[in-house]
Amino acid sequence: MAEILVVGASIAGQTLAYWLARHGMRATLVERAPGLRTGGNGVDLRDQATEVAEQMGIMPRVRAAAADVRGIKFVDAADRAVARMNMSRNGEIEIMRGDLVALLHEVTAPEVEYLFGDSVGSMEEDAGGVTVSFEAGTTRRFDLVVGADGLHSSVRRMAFGPEDGLLRHMGHYFAFANADSALGEDRWVTMYNQPGKMAGLYRSGNHAQAKAYFIFRSEPLAYDHRDVEQQRTLLKEAFGHDTSWRVSELLEGALADPDFYFDALSQARLPSWSKGRVALVGDAAYCASPASGAGAELAVVGAYRLAEELAGASDHRVAFRRYEESHRELVDRKQRIGPNVRMMVPKNHLGMWARNAFATSMGLLSRGS
Structure with a gap:
């Protein structure tokens, strides 16, 4: 029986571990955090990802926990709606990331060892396997190691080298955190723009907790992605002087939130998702950035395909190659995100006006409240 270490207990890691166990392999899942990371924003399941979730038996509960957001409302400084965009799409379900992670844990934990x-x-690889030394001090032996540990993957760094050259900066940084649940319109994402910046509120119909969102344009910034206080400082520098709309109120709440999250809008672009006995899945391999809206879809489908190929091939090298061949086209397509970011964060006032006018003329937006 193959012994496989999966690093990262998020969407990709838990989906992969589930299907490895279903195929008779022994999966161990290690997670740096002391428990499940249950925070995060809304994520979309669509197309084959929903088919995979159906096979896992979680789709009825996914539908029950759906975020039920109708669309995006753009507002001016006086909180007047200047345009709305309907977001409902047939066959697509949005669920809060933490809810999906919890559902995946429920069906995966009975068959998988969690650390x-x-x-x-x-990691030390040889012809027969990989010897892994854990930070807690133990050492274990595995046949394969799969990094499902996100955009700043430590497994990718160990196997492929530094992330410089592997991540493509998309000219923006974003943050999200919990917000006062009394703010914003229920079942709508409310967005307020200043040139090169956006502050917003996310109000799910099925969740009492609102979310605050921030995006700002910037060239690459030098900071430690694990230093949360440094990240809070960067967000404060970007929005701290903006007293219009509800920006100050949202910023104050976000900076005080222990679940505060900040990162660059970046894509992972690797020529190969495997090296020797180490492979990558999810954001570690092919993050399309939150602007794509495809992170969960790529994670679920990619994890399923990787497990299927490992189950169907006697040689991991063949399985890794087939995994890439079967998944690369979808990744390439989802990484072509088009004008999403430019629509959400216009560069100047003229761009803000043009966004609303053009989208309205195309029938994408409706004016007013």
């Missing part, structure tokens, strides 16, 4: 509060310190 919380630990991570990989080093």
Whole structure:
């Protein structure tokens, strides 16, 4: 029986571990955090991702927990709606990331060994497997290692080298955090723009907790992606002087939120998603950035395909190659995100006006409240 270490207990990692176990392989899942990371924004399941979730038996509960957001409302400084965009799409379900992670854990945990509060310190590969030294001090042997540990993957760094050259900066940074649930319109995403910046509110119909969102244009910034206080400072520098709309109120709440999250809008672009006995899945391999709206879809489908190929091939090299061949076209397509970011964060006032006028003329937006 193959022994496989999966690093990262998020959407990709847990989906992969589930299907490895279903195919008779022994999966161990290690997660740096002391427990499940249950925060996060809304994520979309669509097309084959919903088919995979159906096979896992979680789709009825996914539908029950759906975010039920109708669309996006753009407002001016006086909180007057200047345009609305309907977001409902047939066959697509939005669910909060934390809810999906919890559902995946429920169906995966009975068959998979979880190691919380630990991570990989080093890996040594030889012809027969990979010797993994964990940060907690233990050493274990695995046939394969799969990094499902996100955009700043430590597994990718160990196997492929530094992330410079592997990540493509998309000219923006974003943050999200919990917000006062009394703010914003229920079942709508409310967005307020200043040139090169956006502050917003997300109000799910099925969740009491609102979310605050921030995006700002910037060239690459030098900071530690694990230093949350440094990230809070960067967000404060970007929005701290803006007193219009509800920006100050949202910023104050976000900076105080222990679940505050900040990162660059970036894409992972790797020529190969495997090296030797190490492979990558999800954002670690092919993050399309939150602007794509495809992160969960790529994670679920990619994890399913990787498990299927490992189950169907006697040689991991063949399985890894087939996994890439079967998934690369979808990744390439989802990484072509078009004008999404430019629509959400116009560069100047003229761009804001043109966005609303053009989208209205095309029937994408409706004026007024």
